[in-house]
Amino acid sequence: MGTNLIGARIKALREQRGLSQEDLAHVFGFKDRQTVSAIETGERRLSADELLTAVQKLGATLDYFINPFLLAGEGKFSWRQSNVALERLNAFERVAGRWVAANRTLAPEVGRPPPNLRQALKLTSKSSYEEAMAAGERFAADFELGPVPAERLAEVMERRLGVLVLMVDAIEGISGAACRLLDLDAVLISRNEVVGRRHFDLAHELFHILTWDTMPPEHVEDASERSKIRVEQLANNFASAVLMPTEVLGRFEPAKVNNVQWLNDTAEALQVTATALKWRLVALGRLDAVQANKIPDAALRNNGRDVSGRKPPPLYSKAFMEVIALAIDEGHMSARKTADLLDMRLDDLAELGAAHGVKLALDL
Amino acid sequence: MARQRGPVLVDTNVILECWRMDAWRALTGGYRVETVEDCVIETQTGFQRRRQEQQIDNAALQSSLAAIQKVGDAERAAAIVREPMFSFLDLGEQSLWAHALSRTDNWVLCGPDKASLRFGVRLGFRERLVALEGLLQDAGHKASGLRPAYTSSWLSKTLGEIVIMEASKRK
Numbered sequence: 027m028g029t030n031l032i033g034a035r036i037k038a039l040r041e042q043r044g045l046s047q048e049d050l051a052h053v054f055g056f057k058d059r060q061t062v063s064a065i066e067t068g069e070r071r072l073s074a075d076e077l078l079t080a081v082q083k084l085g086a087t088l089d090y091f092i093n094p095f096l097l098a099g100e101g102k103f104s105w106r107q108s109n110v111a112l113e114r115l116n117a118f119e120r121v122a123g124r125w126v127a128a129n130r131t132l133a134p135e136v137g138r139p140p141p142n143l144r145q146a147l148k149l150t151s152k153s154s155y156e157e158a159m160a161a162g163e164r165f166a167a168d169f170e171l172g173p174v175p176a177e178r179l180a181e182v183m184e185r186r187l188g189v190l191v192l193m194v195d196a197i198e199g200i201s202g203a204a205c206r207l208l209d210l211d212a213v214l215i216s217r218n219e220v221v222g223r224r225h226f227d228l229a230h231e232l233f234h235i236l237t238w239d240t241m242p243p244e245h246v247e248d249a250s251e252r253s254k255i256r257v258e259q260l261a262n263n264f265a266s267a268v269l270m271p272t273e274v275l276g277r278f279e280p281a282k283v284n285n286v287q288w289l290n291d292t293a294e295a296l297q298v299t300a301t302a303l304k305w306r307l308v309a310l311g312r313l314d315a316v317q318a319n320k321i322p323d324a325a326l327r328n329n330g331r332d333v334s335g336r337k338p339p340p341l342y343s344k345a346f347m348e349v350i351a352l353a354i355d356e357g358h359m360s361a362r363k364t365a366d367l368l369d370m371r372l373d374d375l376a377e378l379g380a381a382h383g384v385k386l387a388l389d390l
Numbered sequence: 391m392a393r394q395r396g397p398v399l400v401d402t403n404v405i406l407e408c409w410r411m412d413a414w415r416a417l418t419g420g421y422r423v424e425t426v427e428d429c430v431i432e433t434q435t436g437f438q439r440r441r442q443e444q445q446i447d448n449a450a451l452q453s454s455l456a457a458i459q460k461v462g463d464a465e466r467a468a469a470i471v472r473e474p475m476f477s478f479l480d481l482g483e484q485s486l487w488a489h490a491l492s493r494t495d496n497w498v499l500c501g502p503d504k505a506s507l508r509f510g511v512r513l514g515f516r517e518r519l520v521a522l523e524g525l526l527q528d529a530g531h532k533a534s535g536l537r538p539a540y541t542s543s544w545l546s547k548t549l550g551e552i553v554i555m556e557a558s559k560r561k
Contacts, residue, residue, distance in 0.1 A: 031474060074467040081463060088463045092470045092477045357504035357552055362402065362432075362480035365439040373441040389537050390403045390502060 030068030032077065035091045037066040038099025039084055053083045094131050095367055097123035101207045104234055104243035106227060108250075110199035115246065118197050122205070122214055128367055129190050129346055130210045132359060136352035138345075140210050141188035147236040147264075151257055158260040159309065162229075162267025166274075173277065175269050176225035176297035179232070183213065184345045189235055191228070192346060193217035193339050201249040202227035204234040211235045217338040220328055222299035224339075229265035237261075266306040269298050275310070285313075286321060290330035300326035340381040342368075347384040355387045393528040394498050394520065397422045397456065399490055401501035402432040402482045404522055405451070407540050409433075409444045413526055413533065414454065420529025422456040426489050429482040430458055461485040465492050475509050490515075500525060502539035504548060511552045521545040 040050050040062075047059035047066075054076060056062060064070035072080070081088050090096065103119050133139060147161050166175050169182045183189040190212040196202075201219060205212040213231040215224050227249075234243045241257045253259055274296070281288035286300075293300035304321060307313035350368075353359040365372050372388045379386040398421040400408075405425065408414040417423055433451065435443045452458060465488040470476045472491065476484060483506045490499055491513070498520045499510060510519050522540040526533035538544045 031477065032470070072471060074464070074471045077467040077471060078463060081467075088466055092466075094477045354504065356555060357508035358475075359478040360480050360483055360503040360505035362439055362483065362503065363478055363505070366480055371439050371441050387504075390407075390539055 095124040106201040106249040132353040155263045158263040159267040162264040166271040204231040229268045233261035233264040294329045344382040347382045396496035399499045402429045416531035418454045424457040426485040428485040432482045459489045
């Protein structure tokens with residue numbers, strides 16, 4: 027576990043500071059850069075004195091070199107947000123990075139390594155919206171998402187694609203994020219969004235995960251279902267089709283009199299937003315765009331429901347909590363370290379596990 | 391097992407459990423009990439990571455301990471290069487182990503967290519890991535009502551499991 031953590035951190039810090047391996051060899055008093063190279067790749071372990079030299083000469087804390095829950099020089103996030111100051115976003119990214127890094131480090135230790143292969147959509151930025159929608163339709167069919175695709179999407183992403191899906195308490199303005207590490211993909215969703223919005227964000231971030239290499243998303247994107255940026259529009263078309271495949275929509279009786287009522291009820295049944303449903307119908311040619319524009323957004327807010335009594339899903343995910351539980355139970359990570367990682371009291375941690383049906387051994 | 395005559399190093403969990411069971415006086419009366427500064431901090435309200443916090447008087451705690459060890463980067467660096475698993479312990483547990491590894495006397499360590507125990511086993515200190523229950527009983531204190539993780543039987547069973555896991559990891 028973390029056998030080359032220190033070497034990887036030294037490399038990350040060296041690159042961040044714009045230093046060469048020769049420069050670092052000079053700092054440590056090594057004869058040549060090969061020794062630095064061997065440390066960075068883990069072939070040679072640092073002595074305690076050398077580690078202290080790194081702390082003193084490179085101006086980083088000891089924690090920087092030994093904390094396994096930092097994403098230092100690795101990991102790219104793409105945030106779906108509205109008007110969040112970059113400084114606040116970056117601060118939250120550091121917190122979120124700890125959760126992702128924890129899963130990345132602990133899951134293989136407890137026998138849950140990420141998949142060996144990574145799946146991708148055969149789309150590019152030149153693909154048409156129709157092609158994105160077709161890919162979404164096919165995804166829903168291939169992975170048998172069923173009559174309410176939103177219901178099974180997170181499970182399929184976790185179990186079939188090996189994507190870490192976390193429900194989080196994000197700062198205000200953040201809807202979700204996709205995160206790419208060398209060996210792990212993750213999606214974070216603000217759990218306090220309404221259910222339809224959460225599902226749309228999830229499907230949207232799934233698109234980014236499945237197209238990261240051909241269409242790397244921006245670090246920050248606007249959380250709108252009507253984005254003007256092409257990649258985001260492709261992602262929205264894909265997401266709409268995943269959540270509302272033609273075949274699934276065909277099972278509903280077409281609207282007769284009150285479009286608003288029909289949109290709200292159908293969206294509720296599919297666990298999507300009525301607004302997303304409206305534009306999906308326009309894209310499929312089942313609703314006239316002029317008519318759609320006449321439907322006021324206010325009438326579709328929260329699918330016309332009072333959502334004040336609805337509780338958000340529990341934090342993180344069952345799969346994540348299972349990894350945490352095993353890590354504690356097998357002695358890979360201490361209970362107090364876990365509580366610190368998730369910023370919780372031990373009792374709250376046990377309760378969270380129980381909410382996911384996962385028992386955590388925290389009776390200390 | 392013969393009663394421990396040397397220093398007993400205790401972690402935050404043990405201090406909290408002793409306080410909860412009103413057994414702190416018996417423990418510190420029977421042994422040379424030591425800890426580290428970070429564990430002392432973690433016993434104070436706001437840092438216990440528990441809903442129901444113990445009200446532990448800092449002055450009383452400090453005066454009852456034989457020593458409160460200060461741990462710096464040098465001890466921590468020495469510990470992490472010996473075993474990378476050090477990073478997966480909490481700050482108090484890290485400091486306690488970093489201090490223990492710097493000593494050459496016949497210390498024992500009392501701390502029930504499985505990761506802390508696994509760290510100790512991996513470094514070859516299985517025989518120095520002791521249960522609170524055993525310490526209290528040897529000191530003549532009736533130790534009933536302790537949580538399972540502080541009992542001798544739990545420790546014995548858990549150490550056995552850890553030894554097996556470590557052996558299978560080496561294969």
